[in-house]
Structures are given as C-alpha cells and as structure tokens.
Amino acid sequence: MAYRPLSFERGFLILKKVNGGSRSSILNSFALRRANGxxxxxxxxxxxxxxxxxxxxxxxxxxxxxxxxxxxDIFGIIGLSGAGKSTLVRCINRLEEPTQGKVFxxxxxxxxxxxxxxxxxxxxxGMIFQHFNLLSSRTxxxxxxxxxxISGVPKATQEKRIKELLELVELTDKAxxxxxxxxxxxxxxxxxxRALANKPDVLLCDEATSALDPKTTSSIxxxxxxxxxxxxxxxxxxTHEMSVIKQICTKVAVMExxxxxxxxxxxxxxxxPIHRITKHFVQSVVHDLPEEFLSRNTPHARLxxxxxxxxxxxxxxxxxxxxxYDVDVNILLGGVDHLHQNIVGNLIVEMxxxxxxxxxxxxxxxxxxxxxEVVES
Amino acid sequence: xxxxxxxxxxxxxxxxxxxLALNLLPIELWNTLYMVIVSTIFAVIVGLPMGIILVITExxxxxxxxxxxxxxxxxxxxxxxxxxxILMVAIIPFTRWLVGTSLGTTASIVxxxxxxxxxxxxxxxxxxxxxxxxxxxxxxxxxSNTWQIITKVMLPEAMSSIVLxxxxxxxxxxxxxxxxxxxxxxxxxxxxxxYGYQRYNTFIMVCTIIVLIILVQAxxxxxxxxxxxxxxx
Numbered sequence: 001m002a003y004r005p006l007s008f009e010r011g012f013l014i015l016k017k018v019n020g021g022s023r024s025s026i027l028n029s030f031a032l033r034r035a036n037g038x039x040x041x042x043x044x045x046x047x048x049x050x051x052x053x054x055x056x057x058x059x060x061x062x063x064x065x066x067x068x069x070x071x072x073d074i075f076g077i078i079g080l081s082g083a084g085k086s087t088l089v090r091c092i093n094r095l096e097e098p099t100q101g102k103v104f105x106x107x108x109x110x111x112x113x114x115x116x117x118x119x120x121x122x123x124x125x126g127m128i129f130q131h132f133n134l135l136s137s138r139t140x141x142x143x144x145x146x147x148x149x150i151s152g153v154p155k156a157t158q159e160k161r162i163k164e165l166l167e168l169v170e171l172t173d174k175a176x177x178x179x180x181x182x183x184x185x186x187x188x189x190x191x192x193x194r195a196l197a198n199k200p201d202v203l204l205c206d207e208a209t210s211a212l213d214p215k216t217t218s219s220i221x222x223x224x225x226x227x228x229x230x231x232x233x234x235x236x237x238x239t240h241e242m243s244v245i246k247q248i249c250t251k252v253a254v255m256e257x258x259x260x261x262x263x264x265x266x267x268x269x270x271x272x273p274i275h276r277i278t279k280h281f282v283q284s285v286v287h288d289l290p291e292e293f294l295s296r297n298t299p300h301a302r303l304x305x306x307x308x309x310x311x312x313x314x315x316x317x318x319x320x321x322x323x324x325y326d327v328d329v330n331i332l333l334g335g336v337d338h339l340h341q342n343i344v345g346n347l348i349v350e351m352x353x354x355x356x357x358x359x360x361x362x363x364x365x366x367x368x369x370x371x372x373e374v375v376e377s
Numbered sequence: 378x379x380x381x382x383x384x385x386x387x388x389x390x391x392x393x394x395x396x397l398a399l400n401l402l403p404i405e406l407w408n409t410l411y412m413v414i415v416s417t418i419f420a421v422i423v424g425l426p427m428g429i430i431l432v433i434t435e436x437x438x439x440x441x442x443x444x445x446x447x448x449x450x451x452x453x454x455x456x457x458x459x460x461x462x463i464l465m466v467a468i469i470p471f472t473r474w475l476v477g478t479s480l481g482t483t484a485s486i487v488x489x490x491x492x493x494x495x496x497x498x499x500x501x502x503x504x505x506x507x508x509x510x511x512x513x514x515x516x517x518x519x520x521s522n523t524w525q526i527i528t529k530v531m532l533p534e535a536m537s538s539i540v541l542x543x544x545x546x547x548x549x550x551x552x553x554x555x556x557x558x559x560x561x562x563x564x565x566x567x568x569x570x571x572y573g574y575q576r577y578n579t580f581i582m583v584c585t586i587i588v589l590i591i592l593v594q595a596x597x598x599x600x601x602x603x604x605x606x607x608x609x610x
Contacts, residue, residue, distance in 0.1 A: 093518055122520035133515035136534040136610050144528065147519040178609040195521075 005086045017100060041072035041104075042234050043092060049103030050087050050258075059085045060351040063103070063258045068203075069251075072232045074225070076245040076266070078281055079255035085238045088255070089204050092236070093125045094118060106201065109317035123151050126195030130207035132187040134179040140190050141166070147197045163191040169223065185216035192198075193224065203227075203236040209244060218243075221248045245270075246337070254278045271309045271344055271371070274293040301352040304362070308345030317368050318349075327353035348375065378531050394580040401581070402588055408482045409592070412557070413473050413550045416486050420493035420546060425539075426495070427453065428501025431526055434566060438606035439523055440512065456495035464492055465560060482563035489553055493546050500542030504535040537608035544600025548593050571609075 010323045050062035061084045069075045090096040092103060093109060110121055134143050141162050141261050148158045166172045169189040179187055184337070189207060195203055205224070209217040224343050225248045227233050237249060245252050245266060253263035254277060261275045273279045309318075318329055334347035365372045431449055434442035459467070459541025465488040471478045472487040508531060516530045532539070565585050573582030 095514060095518055119520040119522060122518060125518070127515070128519040129511055129515060130509050133509065133511040135512065135530060136605075137536065147518075150519065150521050150525045150529070176483070180610045198519075254569060 010270075041068055042071045042073075042106065043067070043236075044100045044102075044104040045088075046104070048088070048091060048103065049099045050084070050091065050096060051099045055077045061258050062098070064093070065260055067253060067260065067263070068089070068128055069234060069236060070307045071234055072228065073251055074228050074237065074249045076237045076239060076249035076252040077255060078239055078242065078245055078252060080277070082239055083255040084258040085255045085332075086206055087237050087258075089206055089236060091216050092202075092204060093127060105231040123147065123198050124201050126198070126200035126203040127193040128188065128195050128203070128205050128208045130182075131178070131358055132191045132211075134187055134190055134194075136179050139176050139178055141181070142173060143179070143307040144193045144197055147194060151198060151288050153198075161197060165196060168196070168227070169193045183216075184212050185220060186266050188212065188216075188220050189223065192220075192227070196227070196233075200233070202236060204238075205235065205237045207240070214243075217244070218247065224248060226327075243286045245281075254281065267309075267344070269297075271307060300354070301350055302358055304349050304351055305363065305371075306347040306349060307373075308336075308343075308347070309371070310343065310367075312345075312369045314343070315366065315368070317370060318347075321361055321364055324364065325353070326357045327351050327361050385493055391580070394578065398581055398584045401572075402546070402565075402584060403454055403562065405565050405568050406588055409551065409554055409566070412485050412554050412562070412564055413487060414553075415548060416489035416493055416550050417543065417547050419490035420497045420550075421543060423490070424497025425501050427498035428505065429531070431498060431502045431586040432505040432531075433523070433527070439517065439526055453495040453498050455506075456491070457499070459492070461488070461492050461556055462559070464488055465557060480561040485554065485557040485562035485564070489550055489557065492553060493550055496549065497543070497546050500546060501535075504538035504542055505531055507538055508534045537604045539602040540607060541600060542602075544597060547596055547600070549590065550592060551596070558595070 020185065025312075045065050045067040047061055048065040049060070052059040065088060067088075073239060077085045077088060081318075083296075087096055092096045092105070092110075094113075098111060101111070105121065105125070108121075110118075138146065144162045144165055145158050145201065148161065149223055153161070163172075164173070166175055169192055171186060171189055171193070174182065174186065179190065182190065182327055191208070193286060198219055207232075209220050212220060223245060224235055224237075228248075237244060239245065249266050251264065252266045254261045254275065256275070256277045262269055262273075269278065270282050273282050321327070328351070328354070329370055330350040332348045332350055336345045336347070352360060354362075362372050427449060430439060431453070432533055433444065433448040434449070436446075441449045468488055468491065472479045472484050475487055476484045478484050512534060513526060513530060516526050520532070549567060554562065554564050555566030555569065556562075558568075558570050564589060569582060569585045570580040573585060
C-alpha cells in the first residue's frame with residue numbers, strides 16, 4: 001500500500017491510497033508537478049457564460065463558471081434538472097457554444113477551434129448519454145466501429161480494438177446483436193465501449209445512469225471506476241443522484257441556477273455542506289426523518305442531527321455522553337456510510353432532559369469533533 | 378334456338394374480349410411499369426437530396442441555414458400544389474423540348490418525375506425527422522463531418538422508413554400514370570380510357586382494374602418486406 005497525490009488544494013497535499021509504487025517516487029512526481037507549475041490540469045473552464053435568447057427574454061443557463069478538472073479525476077457535477085449541468089458538460093465538447101468564456105483542454109483553448117480542428121478535438125473526447133444514442137441500424141460491433149471508421153482507423157486495427165473493448169465491457173457474446181436486442185445496461189456498456197474506441201483523454205457522462213435501475217446503475221458505475229483505475233481515464237459525470245457521486249466520484253461540484261455553489265473533494269463538500277441544495281443532496285443518501293418527527297421539539301426535548309467524520313465515527317461517544325450528563329438519548333435515524341474511502345456517520349437523535357444539561361451535552365459532542373445541529377421544525 | 382344464338386353471340390364477344398385483353402394488358406402493364414419505375418428513380422434522384430437538405434438546414438440541425446431552408450421549402454410546396462392533370466398540360470412545351478414529343482410512354486415520364494420529386498422530398502424529410510436528435514448529437518460528439526452524418530447515420534437509420542415512403546410514391550405514380558393516359562400517355566390508363574370509357578367495354582375496364590389492384594398489392598407487399606428486412610428495431 002502506498003500513497004499517491006490526489007490533488008493539491010488549499011495548501012494541503014491530499015494523498016490517496018494506491019497499490020504499488022513507493023512513497024518517494026510519489027513525492028518526486030509531486031515535486032515535478034510543482035516544478036511544472038500547472039499540475040496535471042486536463043480541463044480548465046474560465047469565466048464561462050451561456051445565454052439563450054427566447055421570446056420571453058434571455059435565459060442565463062451558465063453564469064461565470066470556473067472549474068478545473070485534473071487528470072484521472074472522477075469529477076461529479078450534481079444539480080437538480082435545469083441547474084445547467086448538462087449545458088456545462090456540452091460546452092466541453094462544444095455541442096453547445098458558450099456565449100462567453102474559455103475552455104482549455106490540455107492547455108488548448110477549444111472555443112477557438114473550427115471545422116476539422118474541432119472534429120479532431122471531439123474525437124479525443126468520449127461521451128455517453130442518458131438514452132444511449134446507439135445506431136439502431138448497426139450491430140454492437142458496428143456501433144463500436146463507427147468512431148474509428150470516421151477517423152480513418154484501418155480495418156484490422158478496428159477489429160482488434162473492438163475485441164478488446166467488448167472484453168472490457170463484458171459483451172463479447174453480443175458482438176453481432178442489434179441494440180434493440182439489448183437491455184438498458186448492456187446498451188450503456190456499448191455506449192461506453194464506443195466512447196472509448198478512439199482512446200479519449202476524457203469521458204463525459206451526461207446523466208448516463210439516469211435511465212437505469214439501481215442495480216444496473218451500480219454495475220455501470222463500477223465499470224467506469226475500473227476504467228478510471230486501469231487507464232487513468234478522466235471522467236466527468238453529470239447527475240442528479242447523490243448516490244452516483246457517493247459511489248465513484250473523487251471530486252464534486254454542486255450546481256444551481258447556472259452557478260457552481262461549492263466544489264472540492266467529495267468528502268469535504270458532503271461532510272460540511274454549506275448551501276441548502278448541497279444539504280438536500282447529502283440528506284438524500286443519508287436518509288431523512290419523516291415529517292411528523294420534526295414537530296417534536298419541546299422545552300425538554302431537542303432533535304439533533306449529529307455528523308461523525310473520520311475517527312469520531314469509531315468512538316463510543318454517545319455512550320460516554322449518557323454516563324456523564326443527565327440526559328436521555330433516543331436514536332431516531334442513522335447510518336454509517338463510506339464516502340469515497342472516508343467513514344461518515346450521520347445520526348438524528350432526540351435528546352431529553354433539563355435545558356442546561358442538554359446544552360452541556362451538546363458542548364461535549366462538539367468537543368469530541370462531532371458536528372451538531374439542532375433540527376428545526 | 379334464338380336464345381341459343383344469343384348465347385353463342387355472347388360467347389364469341391367474350392372470346393374476342395379475352396383475346397383483346399391478352400393482347401393489350403401485358404404490353405400496357407409493361408408500359409406502366411416502365412413509366413413508373415423510371416419516374417420513381419428520377420424522383421428519388423432529385424427528391425432525396427432535397428429532403429436531406431430540408432432537414433439539415435433546419436434550425437438546430439447540423440447545417441442550420443434558415444434562408445436555404447425557406448427557399449427550398451417554398452419550391453417543394455409550389456411543386457406539390459399543382460394538380461397532376463394541370464402540371465402535365467402546363468409542361469407540355471418543356472416535355473416536347475426534352476423528349477421531342479409530348480405523346481406516349483417516354484414523354485409521360487417527364488411530368489411524372491416532376492410531380493413525384495417534391496413528394497419524395499417531403500417523404501424523405503419526414504423519415505429523417507423520425508431519427509432521435511440524440512443519435513445525431515452523439516455522431517457530432519464523436520467528431521463526424523456532415524457527409525459522414527448523412528451517409529453513415531441519417532440515411533441508414535431512416536432507411537426502413539424511406540423505403541416505405543418510396544413505395545408510397547410508387548403507388549401514387551401508378552395512379553398518376555393512369556391520368557397520363559388521358560392526354561396520350563401509354564400504359565394501363567390508356568386502355569381504361571380508350572376501351573373502357575370511350576367504347577363502353579366493361580370487360581376490358583374490369584380486367585384493367587383487376588391488374589391495377591394486383592399491381593398495387595404486389596408493390597406494397599414488396600415494399601413492406603424490404604422495409605421489415607432493413608428495420609432492426
């Protein structure tokens with residue numbers, strides 16, 4: 001077990017556990033990155049705006065988006081429908097034309113490209129879609145061949161690559177099937193194989209699992225994660241489902257009304273959510289309390305939401321609290337989750353007792369590093 | 378014996394009619410097929426690119442060109458507003474200039490093709506519009522150029538529907554070709570006019586109708602079969 005630098009943020013080097021490799025080589029590579037001064041920035045979006053003119057005036061779909069995606073990131077962009085996340089990802093391969101701002105891929109400003117240059121750039125960006133968008137008139141193998149055909153890859157190379165890709169997505173036996181004969185999950189696997197055919201630098205996923213059932217979603221996400229680990233492929237995922245972010249993303253940006261509200265490492269953003277919408281997304285995976293409990297705040301009982309992160313999740317804090325203070329604690333809801341290799345606990349409890357004792361108990365919890373929030377009705 | 382004589386006379390008339398039908402129908406059926414097949418080919422050659430252009434120049438499509446789209450749309454609409462009989466008469470000078478005569482089978486091909494081309498354009502347009510936007514978007518995202526999108530994505534994806542549209546055009550042209558018979562075109566229409574209408578020969582009339590019905594059924598069946606073979610949905 002060794003570590004490799006995951007990112008360099010807010011002055012801290014964040015290390016990720018990886019198999020193989022030595023620590024010194026990682027530090028060397030880190031020193032190299034710093035020497036280059038730019039890290040491994042794959043995609044940089046600067047001051048991006050997108051406006052649509054409609055009969056009812058101008059719609060601001062994107063407002064001053066600034067975003068950096070580094071090599072080998074699995075970068076999630078989460079937001080409700082209409083937040084502008086899909087527009088944002090479409091600006092990366094210019095399926096949408098930005099109104100203003102710049103998008104750099106590997107240091108090249110792609111907003112300036114035209115004609116053949118633009119098409120060549122697109123061949124290095126894979127994309128998968130919510131509704132798969134496969135060619136119904138072609139077989140599975142034919143669909144995977146398409147991107148290679150249009151970029152003039154020789155037939156023999158095509159066939160070899162199709163075989164590799166079919167093995168990767170575990171569809172070797174379906175090579176000659178047509179899309180209409182496949183299940184949703186299988187169609188998306190074909191979509192992934194097709195997107196990878198030209199060995200892209202980045203894979204854009206536009207709500208790629210939203211049309212799939214939870215079990216299939218999980219298997220598709222696992223495949224994406226495997227590909228990321230095997231080939232170091234950078235993946236950008238657009239979703240409205242927190243569970244997708246939770247399962248595979250390393251970093252996340254939360255969008256609302258065409259703006260990025262907060263972004264950073266998944267465990268940071270989701271253990272310290274700032275905006276209402278982020279809290280909403282976090283609650284969607286840690287489950288929330290039924291409405292009727294919310295009206296139970298009385299002078300001698302308080303509803304608390306407790307957040308445990310890292311070491312505090314493993315300590316018997318509540319048990320000590322009850323011994324030390326004259327309060328009763330009734331656990332209403334809770335769970336411990338893995339958020340990208342970090343253990344995160346979330347509990348909703350009802351604490352009863354004298355007000356002063358409750359205040360002291362809350363103070364104790366905060367001292368132990370537990371996030372403590374009174375749930376208002 | 379008088380009744381027998383009458384019957385005998387009718388038998389002879391029927392025999393004559395059958396002989397006449399056997400003489401006329403095969404050759405005129407061939408003439409009809411010749412006119413309709415050649416006209417369909419010309420109509421597709423002209424109408425298919427027009428249909429493609431109508432789709433890709435539309436707002437939000439791969440080659441947005443509102444002006445071209447509007448001009449072409451107007452041309453197609455004007456072409457389709459002419460009742461066929463009027464079109465046929467109106468372009469007689471053009472036909473004469475092109476073929477050397479305005480009478481006969483080959484001359485009929487000119488108005489038939491001109492009438493069918495805008496029809497094919499609309500049929501192709503509606504077939505191509507059935508393709509999901511996302512499929513074309515995916516092709517764009519993979520770096521396809523316009524020609525590749527047309528030939529490798531749009532046409533193959535819409536082919537089944539285009540085949541049904543061409544079958545529709547073919548059947549329509551069979552109808553139009555009969556009208557061409559009224560002003561000196563050849564084919565089954567000519568027999569129906571000359572023998573059925575002008576000489577009150579009900580037998581020939583009925584035979585012609587039966588041949589037309591069989592022809593239309595056969596063409597439709599073949600079209601459906603090909604479309605089903607192509608369709609992978």
